[in-house]
Amino acid sequence: MDRQTTASTCCYCGVGCGVLIEHDGERILGVSGDPAHPANFGKLCSKGSTLHLTGDLAARALHPELRLGKHLARSRCDWDTALEHAASVFADTVAEHGPDSVAFYISGQLLTEDYYAFNKLARALVGTNNIDSNSRLCMSSAVVGYKRSLGADAPPCSYEDLELSDCVMIVGSNMAYAHPVLFRRLENAKSRRPQMKVIVIDPRRTDTCDLADLHLAILPGTDVALFHGILHLLVWEDWIDRDFIQAHTDGLAELKSLVRDYTPAMVSQLCGISVEQLQQCAEWVGTSPSFLSLWCMGLNQSTAGSAKNSALINLHLATGQIGRRGAGPFSLTGQPNAMGGRETGSLSNLLPGHRDAANAEHRAQVAEYWGVERLPDVPGLSAVELFEQVRSGKIKALWIACTNPAQSMPDQNAVRAALEACPFVVLQEAFRTTETAAFADLLLPAASWGEKEGSVTNSERRISHVRKAISAPGDARPDWAITVDFAQRLEKRLRPGQPSLFAFEQPAQLFDEYKQLTRGRDLDLSGISHALIDRIGPQQWPFPADARQGTPRLYEDGIFPTDSGRAQFVADPYRAAKEQRDARFPLTLLTGRLRDQWHGMSRTGTAAQLFGHVGEAVLSLHPDELRRHRLRPGDLVNLKSRRGAVIVAVESDDSVRPGQAFLPMHWGDRFLKGGVNSLTLPAFDPLSKQPELKHSGVRLEPVELPWQLFALIEGDVQRHFEALRPLCEAFSYASFSLIGRERPALLIRAASSGAPDPLLLREIDQCLALIEGPVLAYDDPRRAIGKRVRIEHGRITAIRLAGETLAQHWLQGLWLDGRTDEQLRRWLLAPMSAPPGSAAAHGAPDKTLCNCKNVSHSAVCAGIEQGLDLPGLKDKLGCGTQCGSCVPEIKRLLASRSQPVAVT
The missing domain is CATH 3.30.200.210 (Phosphorylase Kinase; domain 1)
Structure with a gap:
């Protein structure tokens, strides 16, 4: 080979x-x-x-598929048929209803060249600003924060600043899970320089907090009050850089007038922290030689996201901690090329080269460069607004690329209704298994990771060349190529006889055309090309045509890209989150990330290994909250918001406060019936238009679902999933996951108030291959209880428990071990439901603590009992030696074992 x-x-x-x-x-x-x-x-x-x-091929979109009616199935077709049909529908829609009757919703996972093609298609050819990205859901508040305070959407720092800083503040980010490689870098720096101070601001005590010298567990949504309270103390104690403020900033007087009222006592009460914690935080920020802040979705996904960003940047301007080594405000980007999208103008209010769509001069510059008479001046729709207009019927043709709004958008019931109502939905996607795929009238198979070429920009403004390793499977094509092909067909209808705007044959041509739109701008990357990156490596912008290397830090000269050249203090008052706790909805739902899953799981959800640490959706509640609701871990509850409901199991977790609940954001309707975002609200920040996905009012309602189903089948996981997922719609609760490493299997847990139709159960058994062959079965129709196990070559290959599921963990353990217990046959053929003998005490199967080295939780605990410390565990078991994501959890286990046992 x-x-x-x-x-x-x-x-x-x-x-x-x-x-x-x-x-x-x-x-x-x-x-x-x-x-x-x-x-x-x-x-x-x-x-x-x-x-x-x-990237399981069984989950991939391999061929174009078209349906000619909403209630018809899609049929395979060729590319000519697919794109000619799409061009015809879009041209007819524009002709009859105008250019703003169509829209494009694209993704932070596209390459820069893909982005540029879509922008030129929407704005220069169709004539609409209705092009927005799922980056609206993650980074648009950071965009507004940078632009209002510093003049341009430009993170000023480099990754090396994490290692150089004397005080690092991490806000609204579980960095240990969301950006593990950077967190390891910070962790190593802290171990080398223990005097470095690390402050973590997060309502939950996450793995990131294990590195913290100070954890401020503020009440959700109170960040602006906290930052104003810190600034109040900085001014009071004279921990500010008066020379920098005078020479390089404007607006402090107005801000000082505002923060005068944010006294320590007031901020302590608003934020739910002690005055001492607030004072310690302010002292470290104000007296450390260098101060760096890092933030992510906890700040951005808020109706006050722009205010939070600017209030944090205010701290850097007040202390002069910007444009220096180890200092500055540094947003951590959520997606691989959300930065590239912002650069190319792939939000509805932006244009390429950090220009604004509302600025007539900017529109004229881009129109002249593209060779078109004008660009549209009607404001484009942001993501939430876009789907609202799809639902109301104003948007009649919608093109979605490389994103999954039927999982990721807030208020899912409304979004799915919009997709169902839209006359024509195009989905350009690598995976045909996403929740959005069910709504597509035209499915276009896209190339995925390793199969296409282009460029991306990371959080530190570094542009890398994404290289193709293999050809895309089936008929899949690169995103830029699909977009350009469609555009060429559409312009024959909209601009007949005129020179093509889309004469591109290679992605490098798109990049080379786009980069000229950045010449002379703050992000000038006119000196970069694919060939240059291949020669000297990934580079940070700005990188103008005469540059020899990239720019590691911005604003070192104290000059900012504003009209005055000075940075601006922004004085926004604290405003509470949209939904506060009340009698009807007494809990605040927080959302966040898991260690081994990513976003909507369209890719990570195909790898069983990535379910080893957390296998299923579980609602985390403080132990006091469980007692208050008379719940036990594992119980099912109906979790309700003002918009929807989802049934989910609960767990005890003292990392969240009483009055709060936490549910990971990854679980869509594919893996948890209903999905997390059926609960979240579409309210958004008035400036950034970013929705408040982090903060929703919810309540718990008891649910009685005594009839339960447990099923497991190994083999062709995707085929089994497609067969079984629709059948489980009959149950009130249904959860799906993958397990196993060498032998992946689909695992299903479901529940309902009563036994289903026997024909449905038989259909499920048919899909599980539990009707014929080497199957052991016991059925008790009177009690609606049954159990079936398929054993091949001395090993379990499929399981189904119906009615009650006491033996599920025992059987799952036998399957994982690849063996059959000597008591299995006796149990299978007897009325007993619980596992036999000592197995009755068998709990949930062991979880994988270290995914890289396949080290279980129990193996680590056993090593600790033998007296191994962290280096010893790494040496003996290998855990924590590769990516290090498991290290915080191992440290907690070590700490819990070292606590003395009280003797009475």
Whole structure:
């Protein structure tokens, strides 16, 4: 086998890690970190290191599919038929209803070249600003914060500043899970320089907090009050840089007048922290030689997201902590190329080169460059507004690319109703299994990671070349190529006889045209090309045409890209989150990330290994909250908001406060019936238009679902999933996950108030291959209880328990061990439901603590009992030696074992 290696970039978060793809020209065989890439120096997280295990071909969109009626099934077609039909529908829609009757909703996972093609298509050809990105859901408040305070959407720092800073403040980010490679870098810096102060501001006590010298568990949504309270103390104690303020900023007088009222006592009460904690935080910020802030969705996903961003940047301007080594406000980008999207203008209010669509001069500049008479001046629709207009019927044709709004948008019942009502929905997507795929009238198969070429920009403004290792499967094509092909067909209808705007044959041509729109702008990357990156490596912008290297830090000269050249203090008052706790909805629902899953799980959800740490959706509640509701871990509850409801199991978790609940954001309707975002609200920040996905009012209602189902089947997981998922719609509760490493299997848990129709159960058994063959079965129709197990070659290959599921963990353990217990046959053929003998005490199967080295939780605990410390565990078990994501959890286990036992 001819094994080759291709250097490329990871497709997950905004860290932008370099990867080495091992392949044979046809299949991707492995992946490792690229030691030469300056974003990660060879390190990868658990998600990046398993990229070669994802992208199951059975889950991929392989051929164009078209349906000619909403209630008809899609049929396979060729590319000509698909794109000619799409061009005809879009042209007719524009002709009859105007250009703003169509819209494009694209993704932070697209490459810069893809983005540019879509922008030119929407604005220059169709003539609409209705093009928005799912980056609206993650980074648009950071955009507004940077622009209002500093003059441009430009994170001023570099990753090396994490290692150089004397005080690092992490706000609204579980960095240990969301950006693990950067967190490891910070963790290593802290171990080398213990005097470095780390402050974590988060309502939950996450794994990130294990590194903190100070954790401020503020009440959700009170960040602006906290930052104003810190500034109040900075001014009071004279911990400000008066020379920097006088020389380089405007607006402090107005801000000082505002923050005068944010006294320590007031802020302590508003935020739910002690005055001492607030004072300690302010002292470290104000007296440390260098101060760096890092933030993510906890600040951005809020109806006050723009105010939160600017209030944090105010602290840097007041202390002069910007444009220096180890200092500055540094947003952590959520998606691999959300930065590239912002650069190319892929939000409805932006244009390429950090221009504004509302600015007539900016529109004229881009129109002249593109060779069109004018660009549209009607404001475009942001994501939430866009789907509202789809639902109302104003948007009649919608093109979605590389994103899954039927999982990720808030208020899912409204979004799904909009997609159902839209006359024509195009989905350009690599995975046909996403929740949105069910609504597509036209499905266009796109190339995925390792199969296409282009560029991405990471959180530190570093542009990397994404290289193609293998050809895309089936008929799948790169996103830019699909977009350009469609545009060429559409312009024959909208601009007949005129020169083509889309004469592109290679992605490098798109980049080279786009970069000229940045010339002379704050992000000038006119000196960068694919070939240059290949020659000297990934580079940070600005990188003008005469540059020899990128720019690691911005604003070192104290000059900002504003009209005055000065940064601006922003005085926004604290405003509470949209939904506060009340008698009807007494809990605040927080959402966040898991360690080994990413976003909507369209990719990570195809790898069983990534379910090992957390296998299913579970609602985390403080132990006091469980007692108050008379719940036990594992109980099912009906979790309700003002918009929807989802049935989910609960767990005890003292990392959340009483009055709060936490549910990971990844679980869509595919894996949890209803999905998390059926609960979240569409209210958004008035400036950034970013919705408040982090903060919803909810309540718990008891649910009685005594009839339960447990099923497991190994083999072709995707085929089993497609067969069984629709059948489980009959149950009130249904949860799906994958388990196993060597032998992946689909696992289903479901429940309902009573036994289902026997025909439905038989259909489920048919899908589980539990009707014929080497199947052991026991049925008690009177009690609506039954159990079936398929045993092949001395090993369990499928299980179904119906009615009650006391033996589920025992059987799952037998399956994982690849064996059959000597008592299995006796139990199967007897009325007993609980597992036999000592197995009755058998709890949930052991979880995988270290995914990289496949080390279980019990193995780590056993090592600790033997007296091993962290280095000893790493040496003996290998855990924590690769990506390090498991280290915080191991440290907690070590700490809990070291606590003395009270003797009475």
